[in-house]
Amino acid sequence: MKEKHDRQKMPEQKPSERIKNFKEVPFGYTEELALNEASRCLECKKPMCVKGCPVNVPIPDFIKLVKEGKFAEAARKIKEANSLPAICGRVCPQEDQCEKLCVIGKMSKPVAIGALERFVADYEREKGDITIPKVSGKTGRKVAVVGSGPAGLTVAGELAKKGHEVTIFEALHKPGGVLVYGIPEFRLPKKIVESEIDYVKQLGVKIVTNAIIGKSATVSELLEGEFDAVFIGSGAGAPKFMNIPGENCVGVFSANEYLTRSNLMKAYRFPEYDTPIPRGGVVAVVGGGNVAMDSARTALRLGAEKVVILYRRSREEMPARIDEIHHAEEEGIEFHFLVNPIKFICDEHGKVQEVECIKMKLGEPDDSGRKRPVKIDNSEFSVKIDTVVIAIGNDPNPLIQKTTPGLEVNKWGNIVSGKESGKTSIERVYAGGDIVTGSATVIEAMGAGKIAAGAIHKFLMDEK
Amino acid sequence: MHRIISKKKIAEDIFRIVLEAPAVAAKRKAGQFVVLRPEETSERIPLTIFDSDEGKGTITIIVQVVGKTTRKIASLGEGESLLDVAGPLGNPTHVERKGNIAVVGGGVGTAVAYPVAKAFKEAGNDVIGIIGARTKDLIILEDEMKAITSELFITTDDGSYGRKGFVTDALKDIIEKNPIAEVLAVGPVPMMKAVCNLTKQHNIETMVSLNPIMVDGTGMCGACRVTVAGKTRFTCVDGPEFNGHEVDFDELTKRLKGYSDMEKHYIGHKGCNLENKV
Numbered sequence: 001m002k003e004k005h006d007r008q009k010m011p012e013q014k015p016s017e018r019i020k021n022f023k024e025v026p027f028g029y030t031e032e033l034a035l036n037e038a039s040r041c042l043e044c045k046k047p048m049c050v051k052g053c054p055v056n057v058p059i060p061d062f063i064k065l066v067k068e069g070k071f072a073e074a075a076r077k078i079k080e081a082n083s084l085p086a087i088c089g090r091v092c093p094q095e096d097q098c099e100k101l102c103v104i105g106k107m108s109k110p111v112a113i114g115a116l117e118r119f120v121a122d123y124e125r126e127k128g129d130i131t132i133p134k135v136s137g138k139t140g141r142k143v144a145v146v147g148s149g150p151a152g153l154t155v156a157g158e159l160a161k162k163g164h165e166v167t168i169f170e171a172l173h174k175p176g177g178v179l180v181y182g183i184p185e186f187r188l189p190k191k192i193v194e195s196e197i198d199y200v201k202q203l204g205v206k207i208v209t210n211a212i213i214g215k216s217a218t219v220s221e222l223l224e225g226e227f228d229a230v231f232i233g234s235g236a237g238a239p240k241f242m243n244i245p246g247e248n249c250v251g252v253f254s255a256n257e258y259l260t261r262s263n264l265m266k267a268y269r270f271p272e273y274d275t276p277i278p279r280g281g282v283v284a285v286v287g288g289g290n291v292a293m294d295s296a297r298t299a300l301r302l303g304a305e306k307v308v309i310l311y312r313r314s315r316e317e318m319p320a321r322i323d324e325i326h327h328a329e330e331e332g333i334e335f336h337f338l339v340n341p342i343k344f345i346c347d348e349h350g351k352v353q354e355v356e357c358i359k360m361k362l363g364e365p366d367d368s369g370r371k372r373p374v375k376i377d378n379s380e381f382s383v384k385i386d387t388v389v390i391a392i393g394n395d396p397n398p399l400i401q402k403t404t405p406g407l408e409v410n411k412w413g414n415i416v417s418g419k420e421s422g423k424t425s426i427e428r429v430y431a432g433g434d435i436v437t438g439s440a441t442v443i444e445a446m447g448a449g450k451i452a453a454g455a456i457h458k459f460l461m462d463e464k
Numbered sequence: 465m466h467r468i469i470s471k472k473k474i475a476e477d478i479f480r481i482v483l484e485a486p487a488v489a490a491k492r493k494a495g496q497f498v499v500l501r502p503e504e505t506s507e508r509i510p511l512t513i514f515d516s517d518e519g520k521g522t523i524t525i526i527v528q529v530v531g532k533t534t535r536k537i538a539s540l541g542e543g544e545s546l547l548d549v550a551g552p553l554g555n556p557t558h559v560e561r562k563g564n565i566a567v568v569g570g571g572v573g574t575a576v577a578y579p580v581a582k583a584f585k586e587a588g589n590d591v592i593g594i595i596g597a598r599t600k601d602l603i604i605l606e607d608e609m610k611a612i613t614s615e616l617f618i619t620t621d622d623g624s625y626g627r628k629g630f631v632t633d634a635l636k637d638i639i640e641k642n643p644i645a646e647v648l649a650v651g652p653v654p655m656m657k658a659v660c661n662l663t664k665q666h667n668i669e670t671m672v673s674l675n676p677i678m679v680d681g682t683g684m685c686g687a688c689r690v691t692v693a694g695k696t697r698f699t700c701v702d703g704p705e706f707n708g709h710e711v712d713f714d715e716l717t718k719r720l721k722g723y724s725d726m727e728k729h730y731i732g733h734k735g736c737n738l739e740n741k742v
Contacts (some may be wrong), residue, residue: 215491248689341633397682397684
């Protein structure tokens with residue numbers, strides 16, 4: 001069978017242009033491109049793609065609506081399973097999920113499900129055609145959700161649709177969690193996040209910002225108070241450092257700080273916004289995940305002369321999405337594989353000047369299944385740098401665990417919760433997302449949120 | 465939104481502001497702080513909660529104008545509002561009955577020292593106070609400190625008020641005359657460092673409250689990291705109070721100046737003459 005169309009590529013900003021701005025890189029499909037791409041879907045009777053989706057979006061159904069030109073209806077079809085399609089269409093690793101299992105992918109390239117999801121969600125929003133589904137009758141039950149990131153928003157949206165009264169408590173001044181403080185504007189425009197959060201609010205969810213659970217109120221107080229159940233989706237909060245000499249030099253940042261300054265505090269618009277961030281010079285980013293790519297590409301847009309990624313394993317082991325690695329390469333970011341910093345050297349003002357690295361080689365596979373990096377003796381070398389961003393992951397923020405007696409955590413401090421229910425060791429308390437799994441993806445957190453929402457709903461209705 | 469109930473200028477560029485923050489007022493303990501943002505374009509800045517009134521749902525903060533965001537806060541009048549107040553953050557002071565406590569406040573650091581001194585007083589300790597500043601006009605909260613201390617000493621660098629000299633000169637005399645169980649020192653980094661150098665010689669436990677650069681204030685970013693006893697700690701969640709004898713003050717000084725060429729207002733305190741001495 002000869003396909004009528006090849007996989008349609010989204011038009012995007014040229015690398016030479018986009019490194020000078022914070023605007024989104026891809027422009028998204030036109031209607032014509034979307035129709036061409038949708039025509040490639042075989043509408044399988046037993047769709048594999050849906051199985052690859054952590055929130056089971058009815059993929060062939062929404063693509064069928066695209067084929068019929070019913071774009072807003074297609075968006076609403078997705079929203080039956082996923083309240084945040086414009087976000088997922090942009091940041092989900094579709095290549096490892098739905099698109100990986102697409103039957104067409106076995107013969108040629110899989111259907112661009114993510115690009116289509118993004119197109120219909122944008123269409124609905126831009127046309128101002130967002131409709132709020134009918135919410136089930138009020139149950140009179142109340143649920144507190146801690147954290148307004150992907151997990152929390154999903155739990156909240158799902159439970160609100162079922163008629164429960166949901167309040168989200170967010171520690172920062174803006175809701176969205178990692179979608180707002182972590183992922184940069186050029187990958188996920190904040191007005192899109194705001195619009196999808198608005199949708200969740202219109203479902204009836206109340207969001208309280210500047211509310212730090214563990215400080216302003218504890219989980220126990222929420223349970224003793226007005227809430228029948230609590231979901232903890234507080235994220236992977238605390239940045240990991242390398243614990244090497246010179247790490248507290250001025251100019252060495254955690255990725256959380258660097259990205260929070262730029263994204264949440266809008267330091268990239270300094271001095272219009274008051275929060276500063278260093279610009280220019282040579283920037284070294286340590287790590288090989290999506291957060292490292294985001295940091296490197298942010299540094300470039302902030303005017304860095306040169307940005308280098310220092311990664312201790314090889315290209316094959318990089319956890320970043322292939323698309324993001326490609327984007328970074330196109331933009332001129334230098335990748336240095338099999339190297340690891342061992343020391344930062346600063347001047348008399350404490351300002352970082354140099355990073356001393358050591359070369360690595362790959363040894364036996366470790367627990368993650370990836371080959372373990374091993375130091376090569378006497379291979380030290382130095383690189384002159386002005387700024388360092390450490391993007392090697394996060395540990396769970398201990399605030400809630402410390403203030404919630406009886407809440408079981410594992411040896412890393414992550415909350416232990418049931419895979420099929422999100423239930424924790426405390427009655428009426430559920431958890432999901434990075435606080436349970438450690439750093440993972442937006443969609444995995446949403447998947448966990450959806451599972452927990454199902455379990456919470458069942459609990460609330462059975463108890464009734 | 466958090467309405468300003470009252471605002472009073474207490475010294476040049478220093479204001480005492482009472483604002484609505486019922487959730488914070490209900491939970492707050494001595495030693496804790498809030499992170500504030502007066503408007504959408506502002507930075508998030510940490511400020512100690514000077515006092516609170518749970519019944520009225522208000523907190524009191526002391527703001528010194530040092531940069532754009534603090535200037536914005538100071539420009540707001542009674543009836544106007546701050547956009548965000550998050551807290552209470554940080555660990556409360558560990559207060560117990562110990563005997564004689566010396567509390568040292570330098571400049572606007574007195575606003576941080578006061579609530580802790582008050583808590584120690586209420587726990588049955590005898591509190592001896594020292595407040596110091598460059599000059600008379602910058603001495604704040606004298607009456608408040610007088611009310612909770614058995615003795616209050618005042619020093620100014622230029623001798624325009626109280627004793628001419630540094631807080632350490634007064635502290636030295638106090639230590640020689642009284643058995644001191646603990647010292648609490650809050651002020652510019654050089655002052656805290658000088659106090660710690662002195663108390664170390666006398667083996668007196670000394671707590672300091674640190675004011676490094678912060679962003680979120682909840683342990684998420686690590687901007688406020690300090691080295692204490694050779695280990696990296698986050699001031700926002702592990703502090704803000706630490707054993708002063710274990711703090712790497714030189715590193716803290718350098719980190720506080722990290723943005724001085726971009727924005728002067730990151731430095732929590734105005735210039736301190738002790739800096740030239742230590």
